[in-house]
Amino acid sequence: MKVLIIARTYIDPNTGLHEQLDILSKYKNIDLHLLVPSKYERTLKTFSINRKTFANKNYTAHLTNLIFLKKESALFFFSPLLKYLLNINPDVIHVEEEPYSLFSFQLMTLTKIFLPKTKIITFSWENIYYKKRPFPLSFFENFSLNAADYALPGNQDALNILRKKGFKKPMKIVPRYGINLNYFKKTPIKKLKSKLKLKGKIIGFIGRLVVDKGIDTLMKAASLLDQEYTLVIIGRGPEKKNLIKYAKKLGILDNIRFIDTVEYSSIPQYMSTFDAFVLPSRSMPKWKEQFGHVIIEAMACEIPVIGSDSGEIPHVIAKAGLVFKENDYTELHDKLKTSFKPNIKKSLIKKGLKRVKDFSQEKTMQQFYETYKEVLKK
DSSP states (O other), X not given: OEEEEEOGGGGOGGGSHHHHHHHHTTSTTOEEEEEEESEEEOSSOEEEOOGGGGTTOSSEEEXXXXXXXXXXXXXXXXXXXXXXXXXXXXXXXXXXSOTTSHHHHHHHHHHHHHOTTOEEEEOOOOOSOOSSOOXXXXXXXXXXXXHOSEEOOSSHHHHHHHHHTTOOSOBOOOOSOOBOTTTSSOOOOHHHHHHTTOOSEEEEEESOOSGGGOHHHHHHHHHTOSSOEEEEEEOOOTTHHHHXXXXXXXXXXXXXXXXXXXXXXXXXXXXXXXXXXXXXXXXBTTBOOSOOHHHHHHHHTTOOEEEESSTTHHHHHTTSSEEEOTTOHHHHHHHHHHHHSHHHHHHHHHHHHHHHGGGBHHHHHHHHHHHHHHHHTO
């Protein structure tokens, strides 16, 4: 079967998505193709790739242009698109863009007109229900959901919302970012602890420094600890100055290590210094945590995880970590103290290692492959 996967996110080789395609391309009877833009400009970073990125791959990559009618919006499309669709002539198209995007409408329309026998699998992370989106996004979404043959939402809320919007075709949850368990594992580096001057219990956070991530809640919870600790905050974002001011107000700035960037290849090393990893996200009017991939990365590195009850976090953690009510710094403080207990820590590490196997790249690609075979039988 000939399968075409399409998404902007494959432009970044550091996400592990290329590794997943390597796994998928080795399945029997699959001719795998990828359509991805050669350049993608975002607020914090501009991504670009060329054909050398995909040298010696078992799948074929096709580079196209990404054009925005309005920057950082759903009003984008790929050009050219029809040329690639006709040249590849896939049996299955797996589009990993939201159904309400202009691109999704573009793809669905061209496929239905020129490749009516091709099966289409759609996708969604969207975990906040909008009864009606503004036009034309509402039109794009309705058209795309009617045209799709199958859906692979990335979380439980997204699945429930698609059902609420009337999607009656087959559907199952498959978080599209699997984890490389050969790469993410305990990797202790003694020199790193010394270099960062880490003392006491090490509490870690990795992510964007924005209000949504609830880092202030974590700082307040840490400030209540009656033992020596270091809070390691890795990431960049507009909230950094405010977080530094808040740390000074709490009198804990000396306990915090702000690290702007860490190479993706070094994340397991930094994680391995942590005694606990915390994702304290808070739900916002137009956003709540859609998955929290860094949670499973920490589990794989044998770090006890603690997360808020925002969005998908409780579903990802399940019984393999601790969950607190978002914004509740006193409960988070209690969870931190609990996670430090040797017997609890040992239990959480064991449960985390078992849990993370459900999110391996191999498991994710197996679900993709089985879905492709299933949709072709319809």
